[in-house]
Amino acid sequence: MYKTYADVKAAMEKGQSVKDILQSYLLAIEERKDLNAFTEVFLDTAIKKAEEVDQKIAEGKAGRLAGMVIAIKDNICYKNHKVSASSKILDGFESIYSATVVERLLAEDAVIIGRTNCDEFAMGSSSENSAFGAVRNALNEDYVPGGSSGGSATAVAANLCTVALGSDTGGSIRQPASFTGTIGFKPTYGRVSRYGLIAYASSFDQIGPFANSVDDVALVTEIMSGMDEFDSTLSSKEVGSLQPTPLKGKLKIAYIRETLDSDGIDPEIKQRIEQLINCLRADGHELIPVSFPYLDKMVPTYYVLTTAEASSNLSRFDGVHYGYRSKDAVGVEATYTQSRMEGFGSEVKRRIMTGTFVLSHGYYDAYYSKGQKVRRLIQDKTNEILAKSDVILLPTSPSTAFKLNSVKEPIQMYLQDIYTVQANLTGNPAISLPIGLHPNGMPFGLQLIGNHFEEKKLLVISAYLNDFC
Amino acid sequence: MEITDELIDHIAHLSRLSFDGVERVNIKKDMENMISFMGQLSEIDTEGVEPLVFMSTEFNVLREDIPLTSMSHEEALLNAPKKDTDYFRIPKVLSK
Numbered sequence: 001m002y003k004t005y006a007d008v009k010a011a012m013e014k015g016q017s018v019k020d021i022l023q024s025y026l027l028a029i030e031e032r033k034d035l036n037a038f039t040e041v042f043l044d045t046a047i048k049k050a051e052e053v054d055q056k057i058a059e060g061k062a063g064r065l066a067g068m069v070i071a072i073k074d075n076i077c078y079k080n081h082k083v084s085a086s087s088k089i090l091d092g093f094e095s096i097y098s099a100t101v102v103e104r105l106l107a108e109d110a111v112i113i114g115r116t117n118c119d120e121f122a123m124g125s126s127s128e129n130s131a132f133g134a135v136r137n138a139l140n141e142d143y144v145p146g147g148s149s150g151g152s153a154t155a156v157a158a159n160l161c162t163v164a165l166g167s168d169t170g171g172s173i174r175q176p177a178s179f180t181g182t183i184g185f186k187p188t189y190g191r192v193s194r195y196g197l198i199a200y201a202s203s204f205d206q207i208g209p210f211a212n213s214v215d216d217v218a219l220v221t222e223i224m225s226g227m228d229e230f231d232s233t234l235s236s237k238e239v240g241s242l243q244p245t246p247l248k249g250k251l252k253i254a255y256i257r258e259t260l261d262s263d264g265i266d267p268e269i270k271q272r273i274e275q276l277i278n279c280l281r282a283d284g285h286e287l288i289p290v291s292f293p294y295l296d297k298m299v300p301t302y303y304v305l306t307t308a309e310a311s312s313n314l315s316r317f318d319g320v321h322y323g324y325r326s327k328d329a330v331g332v333e334a335t336y337t338q339s340r341m342e343g344f345g346s347e348v349k350r351r352i353m354t355g356t357f358v359l360s361h362g363y364y365d366a367y368y369s370k371g372q373k374v375r376r377l378i379q380d381k382t383n384e385i386l387a388k389s390d391v392i393l394l395p396t397s398p399s400t401a402f403k404l405n406s407v408k409e410p411i412q413m414y415l416q417d418i419y420t421v422q423a424n425l426t427g428n429p430a431i432s433l434p435i436g437l438h439p440n441g442m443p444f445g446l447q448l449i450g451n452h453f454e455e456k457k458l459l460v461i462s463a464y465l466n467d468f469c
Numbered sequence: 470m471e472i473t474d475e476l477i478d479h480i481a482h483l484s485r486l487s488f489d490g491v492e493r494v495n496i497k498k499d500m501e502n503m504i505s506f507m508g509q510l511s512e513i514d515t516e517g518v519e520p521l522v523f524m525s526t527e528f529n530v531l532r533e534d535i536p537l538t539s540m541s542h543e544e545a546l547l548n549a550p551k552k553d554t555d556y557f558r559i560p561k562v563l564s565k
Contacts, residue, residue, distance in 0.1 A: 096544040189524045203524045229532065233525040300509045311484065318485070320557055322548030331562045336485040346495075349486055353477075353496060354503045356484045370510050372520030377513065379521060410499060411506055427524045452526070 001028065001159050004213040008067045008162055018057070018067050019050040022111055025069050029114070029160045035136045035145075037155040039074045041114035042081055053109045063109035064223065068216075070105055071155050071164040074115040075122055076207065077196040078102050085198045086130035087120045089317050089324045089343030099196025100231065101165065101207050101224045108223050113161050116151030120345045121314065122167055122200045124148045125175060125416035126407065129347050134404055138180060139442060143401040146176030146416075149210070153180040156210040163211045163220050167197055169204045170302050171396075171420025174432035177210055178396035178445030181434040183462070184210050185217045187225065188235070188453050189427035195230035199313040201306035204424040214463040217431075218242040221455060237453050244456075244463035251285040251461065254389035256292045259419055265398045269444050272436045273395060276446065279469035290385050290392075294378050299414055301378065302421040304358050304371035310348075311355030317343065350410065379426040386428070386451045391461055394419050396432040396445035423449050431462055470508075472501045 001024070002008045008021055029041060046069075056062040072078060075085045077095035079102075084090040102112065119129045127135035127150025135150040137143040138158035145154040149166025153176035156164050166173040168186035177184025185208045192207050199205060209220045222242040227234050255277060260270050281287045294301075319325040319339025326338035344352070358367035385392055396419060407413050423430035429452070432445035446465070450458035477497050481488055488496045542555070551558040 093548050096540065096547055190526055232530040233527070235526050237526075294513070297509060297513060300507045303503065304507050304510065315485070319550065320559055323550070325550035329560055332559055333485075335559055337487050340485055341487055344486075349484075350496065350499050350503070352484045352486065353480055353500060354507075357480050357500065357504065358507070360480060360483060366511070367507060369520055370515060371507075372522060373515035373518040374510055374513050376518050376521035377515065411502055414506075 002162060003159055004211070005068050005162050005216045005219065006213065008069075012067050017050075018053045018111065019047065021067055022046055022050040022069055022113070025113060025161055028158070032138070032158050032160060034141060035138055035154050035158060036117055036133055037135060037151045037158070037160060038071070038114045039084065039086060039117045039132045039151070040082060042078070042112060045081070046111050046113050049106070049111045053111065056109060063107065064219070065105060065108040065110035068110045068162045069113050070110045070220075071113050071116050071152060071161040072102065073118050073149050073152050073164070073166050075118065075167055075198040076102060076115075076165060077198070078112060078115075081115070083115060083198065084131070085121045086118050086132055087344065087348070088131045089340070091324045093323050095196075097196065099207075100193035100228045102196065104223050105220070116149070116155055116164060118151055119148035119347070121198070121310070121348050122148040122169055122172055123310070123347050123351055125171070125413050126402070127151060127176070128404065129345055131345070136404070137401050137442075142403055143442060144179070144404055146179035146397075146401060148172040150176050152210050153177055153182055153184065156180070156182045156212060163209050163216050165207055166210055167200075167205055167207050168424065169200050169306060170424050171417040173208045173210065174420050174430060174445070174447060175397050175416060177432040178434075179401035179442070181443030182210050182212060183214060183217050183431065183433055184208065185221060185431045186423060186429060187221055187455055188429040190233050190235040191429070191453065191455065192221070192224045193228035193231040193234060195228055201309035202313065203309060204306055214244055214459055214466060218244055218459045225455075235453060240456065242456050242459055244459045247460055247464040251280075251391070252288060252389040253280060253285055253391055253393050254288045254290045254385045255393045256295070257289045258292055258295045259394045262398070264418070265395060266400065266438070266444075268438050269395055269398070269400075272444075273393075273446060276435065276469060277393070288389055292381065294374070294381065295418070297374060298378060298421050298425060299418055301371050301374045302417070302425060303354065303414060304367050305375060307351045307355030308359050308368050308371075309355070311352045311359065314348070314352055319343070347410070375425050378422065382422065382426045382428060382449070386449075390450075390457060392449040394447050394449070396420065396447040400438045400440060400442035400444050419447060428452055429455050429458055431458055433462055433465060470504060472497055472504065
């Protein structure tokens with residue numbers, strides 16, 4: 001069992017081949033089939049790639065990720081492999097190109113082991129809304145792994161791969177990381193190419209990794225980051241090494257008082273975070289309590305804007321060019337409508353309807369335009385806090401993982417993301433670090449939000465906080 | 470605000486979706502909840518605030534206009550539910 005890339009490398013030094021390592025991961029996937037973490041294992045191409053990497057190692061030409069076995073969320077394209085966003089509407093669809101992140105990981109000799117189950121089109125916080133059925137939490141199969149990147153999170157927690165990629169639009173990497181005791185990282189908007197990521201909300205989406213060590217998160221993020229001719233929203237800022245170095249000097253850490261004072265937060269999580277705050281203070285860091293006036297408005301703002309973008313992005317699924325087509329539609333219009341009605345699940349339809357509403361004539365100003373203005377206020381306030389501090393500290397989620405089928409109301413599910421949507425509304429990088437185990441047996445995370453493009457600082461602080469107190 | 474059946478049908482049409490019977494009742498209820506949830510934004514004073522439209526820090530990213538084939542004919546048609554050698558096929562519009 002390999003928990004981290006360091007474990008893999010240690011095994012390789014003792015003579016294990018990349019193929020041996022891959023085989024042991026494949027065996028682990030088979031043993032934990034009940035988790036429903038993978039929608040497909042890319043058996044043939046993974047073995048072929050492992051053999052190729054072994055050959056390269058023998059020739060002394062292997063890349064920086066030789067031996068690392070990576071799973072990708074089922075919304076990231078890998079040429080000649082299926083991808084479905086865990087939706088019936090992409091049933092049978094095969095990618096004709098690879099996402100830039102996949103190209104870059106393969107170029108450094110990672111093995112892509114398979115695609116992981118998720119909420120349909122990355123819309124959800126529990127990974128229960130998938131055409132492939134619900135994903136289960138590796139730590140207790142009665143519980144959800146969080147979502148939408150639940151398959152990736154549970155795969156890393158169960159050591160079914162070294163690293164897994166997810167996508168984070170409103171917390172879809174960080175919340176499942178918190179629920180599974182893994183590390184989940186959403187880079188700055190514009191740091192990692194979105195080319196080849198099936199779009200949900202284009203001004204929010206970012207690809208990022210799940211791993212069991214900060215070093216692995218840093219390495220994979222560093223390789224994925226930087227300019228790409230296929231995504232013009234990327235920053236031209238230099239990436240540089242993201243490997244965490246020892247923390248120098250003392251930090252200024254802002255923490256949002258309301259996130260701890262709210263009635264909604266689990267008392268155990270609150271207590272643990274307050275303990276951490278006290279430890280940091282005792283270690284000489286400056287802990288600054290701040291107030292964030294828009295906390296309860298963040299999720300509504302997020303839904304106005306993301307549903308609008310989703311309604312536009314998902315208009316491409318028309319039953320004509322690719323994917324599912326209704327068997328009994330007559331004519332063009334009916335082909336569109338029936339294919340979409342039969343192909344999309346109910347949560348996706350709900351969001352397309354909501355997004356179309358906020359963009360429609362007569363409601364655009366009151367909802368969509370208003371949402372964009374509130375987004376500016378939230379970004380300004382976040383920048384203001386981060387101008388006076390190194391990071392913002394807050395819980396990742398107000399609670400630990402919940403039981404399968406226990407959250408039924410859509411809005412109750414949306415409020416899962418209360419602490420994570422901020423970083424997507426503002427574009428800031430944010431990470432979830434495991435900081436404790438609840439008496440109910442489930443883990444929970446601490447979230448840090450950094451300044452735009454200060455991935456390195458965020459990872460240095462993350463490494464410092466590892467086993468801190 | 471009141472959500473009427475007419476509004477649901479109008480939005481559904483724009484979305485190329487269609488709801489009947491119990492599905493229509495459910496989506497109407499969900500839309501009512503969502504719209505009232507999102508309506509909370511009206512409590513925030515945004516007088517004089519410019520909408521935040523672009524998240525990217527780069528503006529006017531230009532490149533040379535070089536003609537190239539990004540996708541072959543076969544690749545473009547690979548995933549079509551129905552096709553012939555050159556075209557996507559759709560179901561018959563008129564029946565005999």
